[in-house]
Amino acid sequence: MLEEGALKRYEILVNEEYCKGCGICVHFCPGEALELSEEFNEKGRNMPFPADMERCTGCRMCELYCPDLAIAVVEISTSAAVSG
Numbered sequence: 001m002l003e004e005g006a007l008k009r010y011e012i013l014v015n016e017e018y019c020k021g022c023g024i025c026v027h028f029c030p031g032e033a034l035e036l037s038e039e040f041n042e043k044g045r046n047m048p049f050p051a052d053m054e055r056c057t058g059c060r061m062c063e064l065y066c067p068d069l070a071i072a073v074v075e076i077s078t079s080a081a082v083s084g
C-alpha cells in the first residue's frame with residue numbers, strides 16, 4: 001500500500017530468454033513507453049525496452065498481450081516532495 005503523498009511509478013522487466021521480439025507489447029502500449037531496440041541481442045532479436053518510463057501508466061497491457069509471458073510491470077513508489 002502506498003503512503004499518502006507517494007507517487008506511483010512503474011518498472012518494466014523483459015525476460016530476454018522468453019522474449020522473441022515480436023513487438024506486440026510495443027503495439028499495445030497506450031502510453032508509448034516501450035520501443036523495440038534497433039540492435040540485435042545474442043539470439044538475433046530486437047528486444048523491447050522502456051524508452052520513456054514517465055509515460056508508463058501501469059496498465060499492464062504489455063503483460064496481458066505478450067504471447068510468451070516475457071514482460072512484467074512492477075509498481076514502485078517514490079515519495080513526493082512535501083511543500084509547506
